[in-house]
Amino acid sequence: MNDERPFFLMLALLLPFVWALVVPAVQGAAPTVLRRKGITDTNFNETAYFVLVPDGWKIKGSVSYSPPPNLSKTEVLQVDNATETRGVAVIRGETSYTYGTGPVWQMMMNNPAFDGTYNGLRVLPPMPAADFVEQMVLPQLQQQLPDLALTEIKPDIAAINAARKNGENTLHGQAVIQSGGRWEYDAVQFKGRYSEKGVSFDLFGGLLLTRVINSIDGMSMNINWGLTTLFTLYTERGQIEEAAPLLVTILKSIRLNPGWYVKSQNYRYRVWQQARDAQAEISSILERNNRAIRSSDGERDGFSEYIRGTEVYKNPETGDSYEVGSSYDHVWFNKSGDVIFSDSPSYTPNTDPRFNSQNWSEGEKNVSIRPSTPHQEGVGAA
Numbered sequence: 001m002n003d004e005r006p007f008f009l010m011l012a013l014l015l016p017f018v019w020a021l022v023v024p025a026v027q028g029a030a031p032t033v034l035r036r037k038g039i040t041d042t043n044f045n046e047t048a049y050f051v052l053v054p055d056g057w058k059i060k061g062s063v064s065y066s067p068p069p070n071l072s073k074t075e076v077l078q079v080d081n082a083t084e085t086r087g088v089a090v091i092r093g094e095t096s097y098t099y100g101t102g103p104v105w106q107m108m109m110n111n112p113a114f115d116g117t118y119n120g121l122r123v124l125p126p127m128p129a130a131d132f133v134e135q136m137v138l139p140q141l142q143q144q145l146p147d148l149a150l151t152e153i154k155p156d157i158a159a160i161n162a163a164r165k166n167g168e169n170t171l172h173g174q175a176v177i178q179s180g181g182r183w184e185y186d187a188v189q190f191k192g193r194y195s196e197k198g199v200s201f202d203l204f205g206g207l208l209l210t211r212v213i214n215s216i217d218g219m220s221m222n223i224n225w226g227l228t229t230l231f232t233l234y235t236e237r238g239q240i241e242e243a244a245p246l247l248v249t250i251l252k253s254i255r256l257n258p259g260w261y262v263k264s265q266n267y268r269y270r271v272w273q274q275a276r277d278a279q280a281e282i283s284s285i286l287e288r289n290n291r292a293i294r295s296s297d298g299e300r301d302g303f304s305e306y307i308r309g310t311e312v313y314k315n316p317e318t319g320d321s322y323e324v325g326s327s328y329d330h331v332w333f334n335k336s337g338d339v340i341f342s343d344s345p346s347y348t349p350n351t352d353p354r355f356n357s358q359n360w361s362e363g364e365k366n367v368s369i370r371p372s373t374p375h376q377e378g379v380g381a382a
Contacts, residue, residue: 050337060078088250182214316333
């Protein structure tokens with residue numbers, strides 16, 4: 001995975017995976033405060049992603065690049081509580097592996113000087129997503145969690161359909177298709193259990209692999225493939241339903257920083273000697289993300305046995321929309337992008353001495369959005 005060692009748990013997201021987890025509200029519970037924080041790409045000294053982090057929780061993350069000329073990005077983000085007994089993590093990758101068939105490939109791989117790489121990518125035949133989890137992901141996690149055992153791996157058709165729909169509509173996706181190439185996707189959901197410091201944990205996750213296949217001369221086939229998204233969440237054993245509304249809200253709050261994206265892409269385009277308009281591409285990405293958050297059938301819902309529904313709230317200060325577990329009845333925003341959730345109709349942070357140094361506006365529930373509903377096993381909104 002571009003030699004990027006995962007943090008305690010790797011997860012995502014967003015990016016193409018979206019969750020909807022809801023449990024009954026607890027009347028009279030104290031308000032939940034989330035602060036808008038970010039992870040920095042130290043290569044450009046720029047915040048790459050923003051995410052809502054609960055007060056008292058920790059955030060860490062990184063953006064790394066494989067050596068030129070490939071420069072594939074690996075983005076890692078993790079948010080967990082102070083005791084590290086529950087949290088979420090995301091790892092988003094790009095092409096890490098390459099493979100091919102035909103005389104040109106055979107000649108290269110049979111050459112005594114062949115070092116197992118091509119154009120900065122590791123040469124490896126594509127493998128099914130389930131095998132990738134067991135052979136590539138699990139060993140990495142077990143370096144830090146030796147007794148981690150997977151209890152279930154199953155196909156995620158909804159994620160495949162959503163990835164196909166979203167990926168092929170991008171500028172890059174259309175360029176591949178127009179040049180005679182094709183996209184292939186494979187995705188799984190998985191569950192596991194482990195213990196650490198005498199505490200038992202449940203782990204839930206999903207993984208999406210992407211392959212781009214093309215042929216230049218009609219005889220040799222080139223396959224570039226890799227991890228697109230890996231996500232996990234973890235809680236104390238049996239606590240997923242209680243933890244779900246907050247964890248899913250954290251996941252769905254991840255936002256790309258357009259300024260960082262433009263800098264990063266322009267740098268890579270210069271290395272690739274391609275004249276491409278990163279600013280135009282970011283506009284397309286942001287609009288696609290906004291459509292996804294507004295559309296009940298534009299994204300997938302993972303872990304169908306835990307799906308109950310979500311609500312979409314609009315920040316009246318910025319116009320941004322956030323999807324949250326629908327156990328929260330009232331959502332408040334400030335101009336800094338911080339959020340407070342409450343289930344009390346009489347609560348307002350504007351009169352709370354802990355928060356009234358800033359002005360808070362109650363979020364507008366988007367009643368035109370159909371809350372996501374349970375799906376059949378293995379099938380989500382595509």
